[in-house]
Structures are given as structure tokens and as C-alpha cells.
Amino acid sequence: MKRHLISAADLTRDDAVLILDTAEEMARVADRPIKKLPTLRGLTVVNLFFEDSTRTRISFEAAAKRLSADVINFSAKGSSVSKGESLKDTALTLEAMGADAVVIRHHASGAPYRLATSGWIDSAVVNAGDGTHEHPTQALLDAFTIRRRLVGRDAGLGKDLDGRRVTIVGDVLHSRVARSNVQLLHTLGAEVTVVAPPTLVPIGVGSWPCEVSYNLDEVLPKSDAVMMLRVQRERMNAAFFPTEREYSRRYGLDGDRMAKMPGHAIVMHPGPMNRGMEITAQVADSDRCTAVEQVANGVSTRMAVLYLLLGGSEPAVATGNAPAPAASRPSPATTPERGAERRPFDAEESK
Amino acid sequence: MDAQNAAQTTTAQTAAHDRDMRPVLDAQDIARVLTRIAHEIVERAKGADDVVLLGIPTRGVHLARRLAAKLEEITGTKIPVGSLDITMYRDDLRMKPARAIGRTEIPGDDLDGRLVVLVDDVLFSGRTIRAALDALGDLGRPRAVQLAVLVDRGHRELPIRADYVGKNLPTSLRETVKVQLQEEDGRDAVLLGQRTPQATGQQ
Numbered sequence: 213m214k215r216h217l218i219s220a221a222d223l224t225r226d227d228a229v230l231i232l233d234t235a236e237e238m239a240r241v242a243d244r245p246i247k248k249l250p251t252l253r254g255l256t257v258v259n260l261f262f263e264d265s266t267r268t269r270i271s272f273e274a275a276a277k278r279l280s281a282d283v284i285n286f287s288a289k290g291s292s293v294s295k296g297e298s299l300k301d302t303a304l305t306l307e308a309m310g311a312d313a314v315v316i317r318h319h320a321s322g323a324p325y326r327l328a329t330s331g332w333i334d335s336a337v338v339n340a341g342d343g344t345h346e347h348p349t350q351a352l353l354d355a356f357t358i359r360r361r362l363v364g365r366d367a368g369l370g371k372d373l374d375g376r377r378v379t380i381v382g383d384v385l386h387s388r389v390a391r392s393n394v395q396l397l398h399t400l401g402a403e404v405t406v407v408a409p410p411t412l413v414p415i416g417v418g419s420w421p422c423e424v425s426y427n428l429d430e431v432l433p434k435s436d437a438v439m440m441l442r443v444q445r446e447r448m449n450a451a452f453f454p455t456e457r458e459y460s461r462r463y464g465l466d467g468d469r470m471a472k473m474p475g476h477a478i479v480m481h482p483g484p485m486n487r488g489m490e491i492t493a494q495v496a497d498s499d500r501c502t503a504v505e506q507v508a509n510g511v512s513t514r515m516a517v518l519y520l521l522l523g524g525s526e527p528a529v530a531t532g533n534a535p536a537p538a539a540s541r542p543s544p545a546t547t548p549e550r551g552a553e554r555r556p557f558d559a560e561e562s563k
Numbered sequence: 564m565d566a567q568n569a570a571q572t573t574t575a576q577t578a579a580h581d582r583d584m585r586p587v588l589d590a591q592d593i594a595r596v597l598t599r600i601a602h603e604i605v606e607r608a609k610g611a612d613d614v615v616l617l618g619i620p621t622r623g624v625h626l627a628r629r630l631a632a633k634l635e636e637i638t639g640t641k642i643p644v645g646s647l648d649i650t651m652y653r654d655d656l657r658m659k660p661a662r663a664i665g666r667t668e669i670p671g672d673d674l675d676g677r678l679v680v681l682v683d684d685v686l687f688s689g690r691t692i693r694a695a696l697d698a699l700g701d702l703g704r705p706r707a708v709q710l711a712v713l714v715d716r717g718h719r720e721l722p723i724r725a726d727y728v729g730k731n732l733p734t735s736l737r738e739t740v741k742v743q744l745q746e747e748d749g750r751d752a753v754l755l756g757q758r759t760p761q762a763t764g765q766q
Contacts, residue, residue, distance in 0.1 A: 230663065237648070237664040245673070246701040249651040519651075524661030 215527040216328040216337040217517055220348040220396040225372055227529040228400055232356050233369050234516035241278060251523055252281035255312040262288040262318045267483060268340050272315045275514035299323060303332040311335045313522055321345035336521045344386050350482055351392035353513040355400055357506050358437050361478050374401035379431050381463055382441030382490055385412045389482050390441060394422045405431050409463065411452040428463055432472045439480040440465055440490045456489060466492040470500065478502050584741060584756035588730060593751045596729035600711050601633035603727050608678055611638050613706065615674060617647040619683045619695055620665035625746040626713060627682040643670035652694035674703035684742040686712040689723035714753055716740045
């Protein structure tokens with residue numbers, strides 16, 4: 213039985229709209245005196261985090277707890293993984309503990325796919341970010357935020373993002389958020405443009421369902437939503453741009469640039485924000501910036517994903533038929549810092 | 564056994580099946596029944612001052628709205644009406660693919676101290692109402708909870724009974740009861756038919 217969420221590309225338009233509609237109802241639970249539903253009682257969700265990510269982990273944790281699932285947090289630091297355990301042995305351990313779903317964040321692209329398809333575990337696998345590949349729940353919550361802001365809470369039910377123009381700005385090369393968003397927003401009918409310095413545009417972007425631009429000022433007046441990506445300083449060791457100051461000047465969003473956007477347009481940021489780098493404090497604190505809303509929407513969206521994958525006898529969304537990520541798109545499937553680390557996932561692959 | 568709110572069959576199948584079904588209540592009967600229930604609510608609640616009507620999606624919500632309109636005619640005051648989705652509280656969630664979630668809309672501030680009247684179309688196993696009571700428990704503490712249904716077809720599997728019944732309809736388990744409402748199906752009717760393997764959308 214296929215029941216995984218590995219890539220945003222696996223979702224059909226109807227699947228995606230069902231998740232967004234379900235998330236809309238889940239969001240209403242947050243307004244109640246008792247913010248809890250009994251739906252996943254007795255099920256165990258394991259958060260398996262090989263990379264640090266406090267916000268994604270607590271978002272999944274809050275989502276699972278609001279649905280009454282038991283949550284086990286497993287982080288690589290200070291665990292058996294730091295003692296050299298392979299992904300397979302970790303997976304078998306989780307299976308033995310009776311995990312019904314594994315939410316995995318891994319520094320290697322393709323690790324969730326490997327976990328889901330290797331036959332090591334029976335549980336559902338949810339990709340919470342793998343290497344530079346995908347981060348599908350982030351794309352879903354971004355689409356949810358766009359639909360809420362641009363179409364409306366109730367007016368948006370059952371609707372996609374047909375014809376909305378979304379611009380994604382920044383380090384597209386290393387960004388799994390950008391990859392997932394391009395796929396999902398395209399599926400939902402939006403017109404996506406990615407804007408980045410030429411050095412931060414991945415090879416093979418021509419096969420993505422989006423436009424590419426190197427000039428932010430030209431694109432802004434034609435955007436309904438502008439998504440600023442975090443400049444990942446930890447990945448900038450290869451000097452992708454001359455100085456931070458130059459990057460900020462050409463690709464940062466400040467008050468003057470925001471003024472060029474249409475009146476209804478919103479500014480999005482997946483967080484954490486580097487104020488003064490890709491976004492100024494003036495923009496980050498304006499009411500057009502949805503960064504905080506995105507966090508709240510993240511919990512609702514992840515509740516919807518967990519419910520639709522685990523709530524019934526079989527998942528309501530047909531996910532998990534993904535081809536191997538490396539084969540599906542010619543994106544760089546390696547992260548710069550990988551070589552220096554232990555790679556339990558690769559060790560398994562080469563056995 | 565609780566087939567309420569089960570997935571609808573395709574339109575073609577449903578239309579073909581409807582012809583084999585015997586009408587039990589027509590539009591006028593349904594209107595009369597709702598008027599009587601409205602009067603009974605006013606009588607038992609001594610004026611319906613603190614009544615809140617909560618319909619169970621989908622058809623229960625339409626019935627609750629109609630009841631609210633009739634109560635307003637009788638009492639002259641506006642009766643709060645909302646909806647209570649029970650999907651997340653069902654006891655058979657794991658037996659079917661995950662279902663789409665309906666809307667829960669609580670009118671006014673909260674339910675504390677109010678008289679909540681749950682409204683549904685068909686009372687069958689009672690499991691839907693059990694789920695509704697669980698859902699209510701997470702939303703507040705009503706003064707009392709009552710149940711109004713258009714049709715009670717029997718075959719209870721839990722100790723639950725309705726306070727207001729439109730029509731008691733003795734049925735066999737091989738029969739299906741189907742409620743059609745103008746808002747949802749284009750006409751008002753209660754139909755009785757034989758359960759067929761294809762007709763999984765019946766109640």
C-alpha cells in the first residue's frame with residue numbers, strides 16, 4: 213500500500229486541493245477551547261530528524277498532538293546515529309517500536325524515498341525536507357497561505373491558484389522549498405517565476421515548469437505573491453556572489469521594492485529570516501509579510517497531511533508513486549557539506 | 564453497519580436506483596413534520612430562548628436551518644443555528660479511506676449553558692450521534708442536549724434515542740432509507756428501497 217508524501221510532484225491537483233480544504237477545517241480547531249481531535253488516537257508518529265530544524269519539528273509535533281497521536285522525537289545529535297548507525301538500522305528500530313508514520317528530515321536528497329520504498333518499514337513516510345531535493349509540506353503550507361490571502365478563507369474552498377503569479381527569489385540552487393513550491397504551485401495552476409543570481413540557479417532549471425529571471429525589479433510589478441528564500445549562509449562557502457551587500461542590493465526585498473508590488477500582493481518567507489540580508493525589517497514587519505501566518509498555517513497543513521495519510525484504512529491522497537528523485541529531475545542531488553559528514557544513507561545504498 | 568454519510572454512488576447509479584425506491588414522505592409531509600417538531604421544541608424548552616440548533620452535515624445542516632426558520636416564525640426571535648461535523652470523531656474511520664471533513668460552525672460565543680438540539684436526517688445505528696456527543700464535549704458544556712431526526716429507522720447499536728422524531732420507519736436491514744432535500748438533491752423526499760451491492764450510498 214502506497215501512503216507516503218515524498219515529493220510535491222506526486223500530488224495531483226485534486227489531491228492538493230483536498231489537502232488545502234482539509235487544512236482549512238483543521239485551522240478552525242485552533243480557534244476552539246479544546247484544540248484537540250481524537251482522530252489519530254493510538255497511532256505513533258516518529259519525528260526522525262537528521263538535520264536540526266526546530267520549527268519544522270515542533271510544527272509536525274503540534275500537528276500530530278492536536279490529532280491525539282503519540283509523538284516520539286528522534287534527533288540525530290546525541291543518538292545512535294552519532295555513534296554510526298545506518299539509516300536502515302535506525303528504520304528497523306523505529307519499526308520495532310511500532311511507528312505508524314515517520315516524519316523524516318535528512319541532509320541527503322532521496323533519504324525519505326529510500327526509507328519509503330526499501331521495504332524496511334511499513335509505516336507512512338512524510339518528507340520533512342531532504343537535502344536539496346524537496347520539502348513538500350512547506351510548499352503545501354505556502355500554497356495554503358497564498359490561497360487564504362489572495363482568494364479568501366471560505367471563498368478559496370475547492371479552488372486552486374489558477375493564474376496567480378508567484379515569484380520565488382533567492383538561493384534556488386540549494387532550496388528544497390523552491391523545488392517543492394515550483395512543482396506544487398504549477399500543479400495548482402499558478403504561474404511561477406524564479407529570480408536568482410545566475411550562480412544560484414540550478415542546472416536543468418529549463419525543465420522546471422517555471423520562468424527564470426535575473427532581474428527582481430522587472431518581475432515585482434507582475435507578482436501576486438513574492439516568496440523570499442533564506443540565504444543559507446552555511447552553504448555559501450563556494451562564494452556564489454561577491455558580497456552579501458551586493459546580493460542584498462540586487463535581490464533583497466526592501467520598502468522601495470515592496471512599493472512596486474501590486475497593492476494586493478503578499479510577501480512570504482519560509483523562515484528563519486535574515487533581516488537586512490534578503491528582507492529588510494521594514495518589509496518583514498509590514499502586514500503584507502505572511503511569515504508568522506505561515507507558521508500557524510504549517511500546523512494546520514501538517515494536520516491535514518497526517519489525517520489524510522493515516523486517518524483512514526488507506527490514504528485519501530494518492531501519493532508515493534514517485535520515481536527516484538535523482539532520476540526524476542536533473543537537479544543537483546548533492547549538498548555541498550555532505551562529503552565531510554557520515555552518510556548512513558549512502559552507506560546503505562552502496563551495500 | 565453505520566452507512567450514514569457514506570460515499571455517494573455515481574449520479575447515474577443513483578438515478579437508476581431512485582426509480583426502484585418507494586417514497587415514504589413527500590415534500591408536504593416533510594414540511595408538516597418539521598413544523599410539528601418546531602412546535603414540540605418550543606413546548607419542551609418553554610419558549611426556546613436558549614436553544615441552539617446544530618445540524619450534522621450534510622443534510623442535517625439543511626434540516627436545522629429549516630427548523631430554525633420555523634422556530635423563528637413561532638417564537639418571533641432568531642434561533643442560532645450551526646453545524647457540527649463528526650468525521651474526526653467517528654469510530655469507523657480506520658475501516659474506510661480517509662474522508663473529507665465537513666464544516667463545524669458554532670453560532671454565538673459558546674455552547675455553555677445552552678440547550679443544544681442536534682439535527683440529523685436519519686437515525687440508524689446511533690453511532691453518528693455518539694460521535695456528535697463526543698464532538699460537543701470538546702466544544703463546551705451545554706445545559707442539555709436533545710436530538711431531532713427526520714426519520715428513525717431503528718436498528719440501534721448504542722443506547723441512544725431521539726427526542727423529536729419526524730417519522731418512525733420500521734425497516735429491515737436489507738432496506739435502505741434515503742433522504743433527499745431541495746438544497747442538496749433538488750427535491751424533498753424520503754425514499755425506501757432494497758439494499759443492492761452497488762448502492763453503497765444509501766442509509
